[in-house]
């Protein structure tokens with residue numbers, strides 16, 4: 001047949017192999033050209049590079065909320081939000097203490113993050129569409145599933161939020177609480193007058209002095225505020241109604257995906273550690289574990305840290321220095337008498353579920 005030659009199966013296979021090899025090499029070199037410029041400049045995350053250069057994570061906290069972020073008598077910031085910052089610092093720098101807690105208010109927190117004054121927010125901030133869609137921010141994880149509640153004086157004799165018709169309610173301006181309260185009173189066809197006060201101690205003072213009939217915010221903050229009143233807590237009642245969903249999250253700027261990944265996987269590592277029973281106290285005893293999930297978590301195999309632009313000991317450092325998620329909870333929230341509830345692990349009926357580290 002006219003000079004055309006047929007190819008046998010062996011030749012066909014080797015042509016296929018050559019083509020696959022060519023495609024692989026092409027894809028590999030393409031991947032190099034996209035990765036190289038970033039790695040030539042640093043880690044690939046401008047935020048991580050800035051943290052490493054200044055030797056500190058700048059973490060936006062409230063600094064006013066017992067159980068979440070409040071300095072102790074030695075001036076050390078304590079609480080679930082504060083420890084969330086420490087965990088990210090441990091992942092990013094290898095040292096949980098390389099963090100500066102920057103005070104932010106309900107109103108100025110988003111500007112502080114957008115302007116680069118802080119690297120992240122860890123201060124009871126509700127994950128909403130508007131905040132992701134309009135503000136150029138994104139939520140890396142939820143460290144507390146909460147809801148809006150009301151605190152009232154026992155002497156008022158109110159038993160449920162629907163009895164608050166005509167009440168004055170103390171609320172922080174710029175909060176989702178404002179919106180949740182407005183929805184609740186509208187749905188129930190009852191009236192209220194919001195009293196908006198930016199400074200939180202003034203706001204709480206206004207409630208205690210009787211200027212407002214109720215104080216409304218995230219139920220967690222109400223419970224820990226009530227607890228912090230000592231014997232006077234008896235005079236305050238947290239109403240049973242939870243009128244909204246308030247998933248409180250860790251917030252970063254959009255456009256630094258690698259930094260987003262680091263914050264997100266810091267939490268996943270702490271939840272994974274809790275799932276596996278690994279704590280700050282016993283983590284070293286797992287360093288000879290044969291279990292692949294544990295070996296990957298602790299940086300014994302799999303280069304998981306490297307994939308995040310971090311040391312492979314990133315999760316070990318978090319667990320050793322800050323602990324697993326349950327330890328963080330028990331250190332700060334349990335003493336306030338708040339049950340774990342939906343904040344438990346999924347294996348215990350809660351919402352915290354760690355995607356695989358692999």
Ligand SMILES: N[C@@H](CCC(=O)N[C@@H](CS)C(=O)NCC(=O)O)C(=O)O
Pocket residue numbers: 062063064065104105106123124125126172174175176177198200203217218221246248
């Ligand atoms: N989760 C709600 C409310 C958060 C909020 O700001 N709560 C007040 C409670 S009064 C607070 O944290 N105040 C502390 C402060 O501003 O220092 C939101 O994201 O808007």
